[in-house]
Amino acid sequence: MKLYGGMRQVLRTFSAAMILAATAAQAQVAAPTPPMGWNPYNAFDLNYGEAELMAQAELLVASGLARLGYDHVNIDDGWWLRRARDTIEVRTGIYPSAALPDGTTSLRPFVDRLHTMGLKAGIYTDIGRNTCSQRWRPHTPNLPVGTVGQREVGTYGHHAQDAALLFVRWGFDFIKVDACGVGDYGPDVPEVKNGTFRAFPPLIVREQPARSNAAELARQYASFADAVRRAAQGRTPLVSICAWGQADVNDWARRYGQMSRTSFDIAPTWEAMLFNFDSAASRALFAGPGHWNDPDMLEVGNGAFDGEHLVAARAHMSLWAVLAAPLILGNDLRRMTPGIAAIIGNRDVIAVDQDAAGNQGVVISRAGAGEVLAKALSTTGHKAVALVNRGKASLTLAVDLADLGLSSTAPTTLRDLWSGASRRVSNGRISVELAPQETVLLKVEGRPAEDDVDQPADLPARFDVADEGYKAPDRTPARQWVLAQIGFRPDGQPLMRDGAQDHAGLGVTAGSRLRIDLAGRYDRVSLDPRTLGKATGPFTIRVDGRTLVEGVASQQPHPVVLHVRGAQQLELIAPPPASGNTQFAWHDVRFVRRATSRS
Incomplete structure (x- = not known):
């Protein structure tokens, strides 16, 4: 192994045992491609029940959409009646099949019916005690009833119990985990003051990630995800984290869920669609098999994307496909025009979204x-x-x-x-x-x-932003600070190198650590580390856990070539923040493939 570059270099060798350990078999990946299906919320708000869900499920099958991959039918908010002992009672007035002969309730008959149709079943909960509908839809007829405690139908404090109920006893395959319960029930809320709900000190302060308690929010989602994993042994149910891009959720969600919302709820307007698109578009290095950026459900067929606006509807579908976003339909399939059916059923566009490489655009x-x-x-x-x-x-x-x-x-x-x-x-x-x-x-x-050369944009799914580094204090989902981007700086400005945008470069935050899965495919990696401020700073490059290069970067060119044949993982560790340097560049990154890996 050889290293070249004008800095202090540390040469290390790594053992065959370490390489073999790094290539050990991986656990089965849940959601190897973006999930697809249908959800009622965009079309029906909370005004739906079992009849509407089954009608849409039957149309997914009859229309052929299920065969194209739209195979999840997901219940959203509003299904519960009250929490009781070791269960959650179902509102049988809108889910009649849930009423069992012994007087108990269960969504198992509903789930079994979907499974018989070849579909998968999804359910909804909240990571807090209470739900979004209880806070923001106070006049809907489908709210939980009973005492304060009985109306606490969210999963906070009940992770193991709810995971066993939803995934073992009822057999669900997917769960959306919302976050109003940890963001919207602070002590100053009128319904908390009057005793309707218990106070929950907010873990999310909307649009203020620096004031949010991201660590505790992550701990709650981690605990619930672990409870799901333990309860559903032998299965791989999907966890959809819905914290709306708040509390830096999209920087850590990949560890606990298969998809993570990058923004607030979408709406059927052009402006709202673009806002949600933008919330995910800069995060290609945070998506890949088993962890997808979710700009929310599709509005194709609704509002500004209905059958009278097919140009906009095709644009919406195109953008979600190139993002490798989950394709969760949100329109009423019973009222779908032929033009809308052709858009959501376009096999070539779906194939872009579902491409096996798992790269986000x-x-x-x-x-x-x-x-x-x-x-x-x-x-x-x-x-x-x-x-x-x-x-x-x-x-x-x-x-x-x-x-x-x-x-x-x-x-x-x-x-x-x-x-x-x-x-x-x-x-x-x-x-x-x-x-x-x-x-x-x-x-x-x-x-x-270049023959046999990959650039970062060829393999974003192989990146993991392992350490987050510096975060701008004024960051919000609307004014993003993305920890690592291809061709752009974290602040969203083009990443420039010698007067031109560097499409092969990585703009990262100071103090960040990137891990790249090499999978033994490459002979060499070349790159040019530089600071994006006047101060110099120390950086480190590791391969398979061994430090290969320790150097001091400046704004001047500093090319490095690493010979990495057989290596499994590359780590790029940026200098810590210092003297105003908050951003760093790994310029002109190139991965030269091994002869046996060329295709």
């Missing part, structure tokens, strides 16, 4: 109303590219193949996944005319810019 450029994202697909040199017009006027949008990490001279074809039209790329550039609110989603088939 990476933002390539933002300029005015135009935005370009590219998602690396399983086949080397193949990418899904979304060219987005966010505005209300037509525009021409272009992207160079080189910025996509593709050769500008090799034969390259593209296919529009909505129109089906195909063409060759000329002059190394893709250019499209976009109508207002239009997104063109292309499958581009070419060759990498």
Whole structure:
């Protein structure tokens, strides 16, 4: 193993035993691709029950949508009557099959019916004592009843009990875990003051992550996830964390759930859809098999995305697909137009979302109303590219193949996944005319810019932001501070290197630690560590747990080449915050594949 670079270098060798240990078999991954299904909330709010759910389930099967992957039918808020001893009683007025002959209630008959149809069943709870509907829908008829304690139907203090009830006794496959119970029941809430609810000191202070108790919130979700794992041994039920991007949840949620909401609830408007899209778009390094960014359920078929607005509906579907977001339908399938059915049933677009590599699309450029994202697909040199017009006027949008990490001279074809039209790329550039609110989603088939070389945008699913590093105190979901990005700094500005945006670079926070799964695929890794401020700072590079390089970075070029044949994991540890340096760059990162790994 050799190292090259103009800094103090520490050479280490690693043993064959360590390599073998690193390649030990991994546990089964839950949600290896983004979950798909249907949820009633966007279409029905809380005005639904078993009849509406089963009608939608039957349409998922009859329409063929279930065969395309939309196989989860998820109950949302409003199913419970009261907490009682070792169970939660079901509101049998809207779930009649839950009324058992012995006078008890169970959702097992509902779940069994879905399973018989070849579908999966999802349920809803809250990580706190009380729920969102109790706080924000006080006049809905489907609220829990009884004493203060009986109305505490959330899972706080009942993790093991509820996990056994929902996943063993009732057999659910999926659970959405909301967070109003730990954010909206503080001592100053009128319904707390008058004794309707018990106070819960907030773990989430909305839009103020620096004042939230992220550590305790993470501990609660970790405890519940562990209870689910223990209760459902031999199964892999999915946990959907719904803390709306608050309390830095998206920086740690991957450890405890298979999907995590990056924003507040979506609404059927163009502006709301873009806000939710933006909340996830910069977080490609936080998503991958078993842990997906969730910008919320689809609004395709509703409001500004209904059958009269098919251009916007296709844009919405395209953006969720290129993000590798969960595709959870939120429209009433009974009232779906043929145009909407064609959008949610587009096999090519679904295939982009469900691509086995598990990469989220990476933002390539933002300029005015135009935005370009590219998602690396399983086949080397193949990418899904979304060219987005966010505005209300037509525009021409272009992207160079080189910025996509593709050769500008090799034969390259593209296919529009909505129109089906195909063409060759000329002059190394893709250019499209976009109508207002239009997104063109292309499958581009070419060759990498460098043979046998991967860039970070080719493998974002292999990254893990292990240590979070510095966090801007004024960060919010609307004004993001993303701990690690490809081609951009944590503050959202383009990552520049020698006068040009570095699409192969990683902009990270000071003090962060990135882990990259090499999986024995690479011979060499090259990179150029630099500070993004005037002060110098020490950095460390480790391979398979052994320190290989300790250096001091500055704003000057400092290229490093690592020979890593057979290595399983690379760690990049940025300098700690110092003298105003809060951001750091791992510039021009390239992974050179081994001959046996080339495809």
